[in-house]
Structures are given as structure tokens and as C-alpha cells.
Amino acid sequence: MVDDSAVGVTGEPFTLDIERGKIREFARATGSANPDYLTAEDPVIPPTFLTTAFFWQTGESDPWQAVAMDQRKGLHAEQEFVFHGPPPRAGDRLTGRSRIESVTRKEGRSGTLTFAVMVTEFRDETGRHVATARLTGVETAVTGTQRSGGAGQPAAQSQGQGGAEAEVTA
Numbered sequence: 001m002v003d004d005s006a007v008g009v010t011g012e013p014f015t016l017d018i019e020r021g022k023i024r025e026f027a028r029a030t031g032s033a034n035p036d037y038l039t040a041e042d043p044v045i046p047p048t049f050l051t052t053a054f055f056w057q058t059g060e061s062d063p064w065q066a067v068a069m070d071q072r073k074g075l076h077a078e079q080e081f082v083f084h085g086p087p088p089r090a091g092d093r094l095t096g097r098s099r100i101e102s103v104t105r106k107e108g109r110s111g112t113l114t115f116a117v118m119v120t121e122f123r124d125e126t127g128r129h130v131a132t133a134r135l136t137g138v139e140t141a142v143t144g145t146q147r148s149g150g151a152g153q154p155a156a157q158s159q160g161q162g163g164a165e166a167e168v169t170a
Helices: 020-029 049-055 063-067
Strands: 014-017 074-083 093-108 111-123 129-139
Touching (some): 014 049, 020 049, 063 093, 063 111, 063 129
Antiparallel strands (some): 014 093, 093 111
16 A cells, blocks of 8 residues: 655665667667667667666665555556756766655545656756656556456456546656
8 A cells, every 4th residue: 555654755866877878779679760869979868768767776766665555556657758958968977866746546446546656856967957757656446467357357448547548648
């Protein structure tokens, strides 16, 4: 069960080095043929590249642990990236810091849905705020096996917040 006291928990800063090879690997993994990512000497990052910050966050820099979401009931509901100027490029070093922004609940068809939002701010070496990432996770009232319907039962249709189809921002 999601812990409401996680709201406001802030992780320690972490460093994210933007590397040309990692930009190329990410672009290829996501099916991009954009030469700005694949062949440029100092490529800009693809819009969703900052999701790789999860590989750089560990222990004290990851406040998501405080949410205590039951992963058997957890879903990645939404991801948003906002750039506050030109996107970072290969060779940039960013410092990220994440905090739990909110925990909210809504009633769904199968029970209570609990939404947790984590915001990560990224700053460059001068301290300029270059990007914000917002992750929304949801804990459902039932586990994944219960959602899939069990033996001989049809799977439940996936719904977003408030019962409407979820909009994917990323």
C-alpha cells in the first residue's frame, strides 16, 4: 500500500553524464532514424532520453522507494519531459534531484487507484534548470494476475485516471 508520508521526500543529487554513444544506443533502441541522434558529433538527446536517469539513481538519490508501492499492483501510468531551453547534448553533465510531489486516490471500477507522482529536476554544470521529468505511477486495487482475469476469464481493459483512456505524454 502506498505510503502517503512519502510526499515531500527528496533524494540526494545524482550525476548524469550525457554520452554520444548512449544517445546513439537510445535512439536505435527506440527505432529512431534521425541523424541528429545517430551521426552528429555532439548530438542532442532524444526527448525521452532522460528516462535513463533511473540507471544513475541509486539508494539515497531515489525517493521512489519511500512510496512503498506494491509492484504486484503497480503500473507506470505516465511520463512527461519538459525542457526549459535547448535540450542537453553529448558532453553535458547534468545533476538530477528527485522528489515525491503527490499521492492521490480515485475510485475505479475495480476499487481504489492510488497515484504517486515523482518530479526530477535536471540542472547543467552552471546550475541552469534544463529539464523537468514527471513520472506517475499507479497502484491498483488488484494484482496483475487478478487484472488478467484468471483461468477462462477475459482480461480487464486498461483504463487511465478517472476511467478514461490514459494519454501517454512521453
